[in-house]
Amino acid sequence: MLNKSFTDLLNEMAVLLELNQDNVFRIRAYQTAAQAVAALTSDIASLTREQLLEVSGIGKGIADKIEEFVKTGHVKEHDDLKEKFPAGLLDLLNVSGLGPKRARLLYDELKIDSFDKLKKAAAAGRLQKIPGFGEKIEQNILKGLHLAEQARSRMLLWEARRLVNDVLLQLRGVPGLLEIEPAGSLRRGKETVGDLDILCASRNPDALIERFTHLPSVERVLAAGATKSSVLLSGGVQCDLRVVAAGSFGAALQYFTGSKEHNVALRERALRMGYTVNEYGLYRVSDKKQAKPVAGKTEQDIYKKLGLSFIPPELRENRGEIAAAEKNRLPELLEESDVKGCFHNHTDLSDGTSSLEDMADAAEKKGWEWYAVGDHSQSLKVAGGMAPAAVRKKIEKIRALNKKRRVCRLLSASEVDILADGRMDYADDLLAEIDVVTGSIHSGFHQSEEQITGRLVKAMENPHVDCIAHLSGRLLGRREPYAFNTDKVLQVAERTGTALEINGQPDRQDLTDINALAAKKRGIPMAVSTDAHSTEQLNYMSIAVTVARRAWLEKSDILNTKTYPELLEWLKD
Numbered sequence: 001m002l003n004k005s006f007t008d009l010l011n012e013m014a015v016l017l018e019l020n021q022d023n024v025f026r027i028r029a030y031q032t033a034a035q036a037v038a039a040l041t042s043d044i045a046s047l048t049r050e051q052l053l054e055v056s057g058i059g060k061g062i063a064d065k066i067e068e069f070v071k072t073g074h075v076k077e078h079d080d081l082k083e084k085f086p087a088g089l090l091d092l093l094n095v096s097g098l099g100p101k102r103a104r105l106l107y108d109e110l111k112i113d114s115f116d117k118l119k120k121a122a123a124a125g126r127l128q129k130i131p132g133f134g135e136k137i138e139q140n141i142l143k144g145l146h147l148a149e150q151a152r153s154r155m156l157l158w159e160a161r162r163l164v165n166d167v168l169l170q171l172r173g174v175p176g177l178l179e180i181e182p183a184g185s186l187r188r189g190k191e192t193v194g195d196l197d198i199l200c201a202s203r204n205p206d207a208l209i210e211r212f213t214h215l216p217s218v219e220r221v222l223a224a225g226a227t228k229s230s231v232l233l234s235g236g237v238q239c240d241l242r243v244v245a246a247g248s249f250g251a252a253l254q255y256f257t258g259s260k261e262h263n264v265a266l267r268e269r270a271l272r273m274g275y276t277v278n279e280y281g282l283y284r285v286s287d288k289k290q291a292k293p294v295a296g297k298t299e300q301d302i303y304k305k306l307g308l309s310f311i312p313p314e315l316r317e318n319r320g321e322i323a324a325a326e327k328n329r330l331p332e333l334l335e336e337s338d339v340k341g342c343f344h345n346h347t348d349l350s351d352g353t354s355s356l357e358d359m360a361d362a363a364e365k366k367g368w369e370w371y372a373v374g375d376h377s378q379s380l381k382v383a384g385g386m387a388p389a390a391v392r393k394k395i396e397k398i399r400a401l402n403k404k405r406r407v408c409r410l411l412s413a414s415e416v417d418i419l420a421d422g423r424m425d426y427a428d429d430l431l432a433e434i435d436v437v438t439g440s441i442h443s444g445f446h447q448s449e450e451q452i453t454g455r456l457v458k459a460m461e462n463p464h465v466d467c468i469a470h471l472s473g474r475l476l477g478r479r480e481p482y483a484f485n486t487d488k489v490l491q492v493a494e495r496t497g498t499a500l501e502i503n504g505q506p507d508r509q510d511l512t513d514i515n516a517l518a519a520k521k522r523g524i525p526m527a528v529s530t531d532a533h534s535t536e537q538l539n540y541m542s543i544a545v546t547v548a549r550r551a552w553l554e555k556s557d558i559l560n561t562k563t564y565p566e567l568l569e570w571l572k573d
């Protein structure tokens, strides 16, 4: 499928045009087209010109470029533009606080075209001397550099899953393969992943290693040993493949899943019980030569022999899971199949790329029982926030659609901005007409902790607000969380019965697992949301569910597990 690489190309075109100080409408057209292509479910290479032109956001110019790209793998205008600027300059745009305009200035004034040069210049205080920069901007750029460096060394869970699934798919057919499973932080569902760990048992390790080191996505082979091979995938991500004997597979999977802290605690427990545990198996301490493992083929056997119920990977962080497993008191974790709907998402009426009908169809296809169709509120102009009249029209439309559709019931929803002074972005009479009101902070991120906490409290005290979205406002690798008093916010959520959201966007994932667990302890209802901006993004539900699992959440903690009548009942309260 060419869509991803073409989307990247379009986004890069938009940036290059901006660096080139081109016409703003042209730049905007490329950005819109990138969103449109990203949301397509069919391969652009398989669409006719007529079909392409039917997609909103794709005009004649873009259709030409698609044809050129499908035929040649290149777009000449893109190549030409790229030649005008050094490659490192584009890299700089990953630093938050540095848009194309400022990057261009840095290049023109100080010849800065790499991370390193930028870091040196900022540290030496040379940026603030450029007209229009100043000390504050320099500080922001330094902060942005720090975040970007962190982001470079870790990838988002979603991206890690995509990469690993691709590798697994290609290894599954190799002759002699007995078992294959991803391990490490990926299997534990951590929000970001450092490197990819894959574990295999095989009758023919050589064939496996041979295939692994020659995958099309492999850029460089770091090691190709019979038991451990490491490669760099394109994009510089390291992937380790370990091959073990089938009798040790469970022990190795347990060991390489981690976390290290969980493993240390487990090993101490084993020792107290007269066992040693390592990646080969569980042995009696008296078995000095480790000749006869007590367990090793499956993880289940190992936990069982240690007197524990099976601990799901998401809980293996040494946060009390071993004590709970000993008493058979582990939570029955939320499953994606428990989810019956979603109430934070968008359509093309605001900044989404799919229509209301398409989103509803996609929700139905996911097997959901209800779907609250959301959009942004009026103040969020950059995201096409909706004016009150448009919201009312949308509510009418949803009512009409519900007369025709029976499988997945539609509700109206809105992600309503919590304004800088804590007022909601719609008047109460309109809020009362919307089925599900989610309050969000999208502005004033730099306010003090008191101010932001005050805004959140005021929003939760509004009886029309059902839920607070993405509490923290962070964007992993790009924006730090805003300052807020967690205890105070949880206390008010508990008192007002306002739900808190776990957002499934790969770069958000907040509530964090820690905050979600704290909310559970107070009995605060929570929602898992996709915040989808296209039909495809409804798949981000899997990310939100993973965060919930890492937070020890069960079906009963989550509003999305309610049936349609139960949900209506909850909304009434």
Ligand code: DGT
Pocket (backbone or CB within 6 Å): 183, 184, 185, 186, 190, 192, 193, 194, 195, 196, 197, 255, 256, 257, 258, 259, 260, 263, 264
């Ligand atoms: P990452 O890659 O930074 O996101 O985190 P992990 O957890 O995937 O860590 P990684 O890739 O270094 O190692 C994979 C697993 O192997 C880790 O979760 C636990 C296990 N492991 C690695 N080194 C050690 C160690 O020195 N002691 C113990 N007990 N376990 C280790």
Ligand code: CA
Pocket (backbone or CB within 6 Å): 184, 185, 186, 194, 195, 196, 197
């Ligand atoms: Ca890892």
Ligand code: CA
Pocket (backbone or CB within 6 Å): 184, 195, 196, 197, 240
């Ligand atoms: Ca590793």
Ligand code: ZN
Pocket (backbone or CB within 6 Å): 415, 440, 442, 469, 470
């Ligand atoms: Zn939002």
